[in-house]
Amino acid sequence: MINTNYNMQSQTFTGSAKVSVKKLEQYMQEGLPIKEIARRFNVSESTIYYWLNNFNLSKKHARNSEKINCILENYSGTNMNVAEISRQTGLSEYAVRKWFKEHYSVSLHETRIKKLKMLLQTNLTNKEIAQHLQMNINAVKSARMRYKLGSFKRKKENMLEIIAGKLKEGFSKKQIAEFMKISCATVQRYAKLLKNGEQI
Numbered sequence: 001m002i003n004t005n006y007n008m009q010s011q012t013f014t015g016s017a018k019v020s021v022k023k024l025e026q027y028m029q030e031g032l033p034i035k036e037i038a039r040r041f042n043v044s045e046s047t048i049y050y051w052l053n054n055f056n057l058s059k060k061h062a063r064n065s066e067k068i069n070c071i072l073e074n075y076s077g078t079n080m081n082v083a084e085i086s087r088q089t090g091l092s093e094y095a096v097r098k099w100f101k102e103h104y105s106v107s108l109h110e111t112r113i114k115k116l117k118m119l120l121q122t123n124l125t126n127k128e129i130a131q132h133l134q135m136n137i138n139a140v141k142s143a144r145m146r147y148k149l150g151s152f153k154r155k156k157e158n159m160l161e162i163i164a165g166k167l168k169e170g171f172s173k174k175q176i177a178e179f180m181k182i183s184c185a186t187v188q189r190y191a192k193l194l195k196n197g198e199q200i
Contacts, residue, residue, distance in 0.1 A: 031095025072099045120149035
């Protein structure tokens with residue numbers, strides 16, 4: 001059985017488990033769950049609860065949860081990722097992920113993907129979206145291609161519309177290619193889409 005004599009001057013639990021109260025409070029402030037705190041101290045979860053209840057830390061633990069709510073509510077519409085929020089707030093990455101999951105039913109990553117998809121459907125350029133979401137521009141380009149959103153989709157629609165119009169005017173595929181400054185193969189590909197009933 002763990003001897004939990006408490007030394008007020010040294011701020012430590014003494015006995016077979018010597019634990020710094022400051023370290024315990026630090027973990028609490030970082031928003032670490034009881035299970036993780038227990039793992040770090042190499043004790044059971046019940047021991048952590050015992051320490052919190054018997055050394056007047058349980059109320060601090062409750063207040064800390066309220067504090068975390070107040071802090072992270074300010075990041076609900078953020079463009080920052082988990083690591084950035086963690087560094088700025090001093091909270092653990094686990095606490096940040098857990099809070100967003102509990103309050104929004106989705107992870108922060110899923111929230112960012114949703115926002116990215118929304119921005120890809122606007123008239124913003126890849127560079128502007130990258131700056132807005134603090135992302136690498138290549139990641140934005142990759143997402144635009146993957147989800148076929150925004151300018152990628154508009155470009156396809158515009159190409160179909162122009163090629164369809166020129167074909168109706170009697171232009172040959174070669175003439176259309178020269179007019180649009182694209183390859184004949186590209187014109188043929190879009191012409192095939194039109195033939196197969198692709199919507200403009």
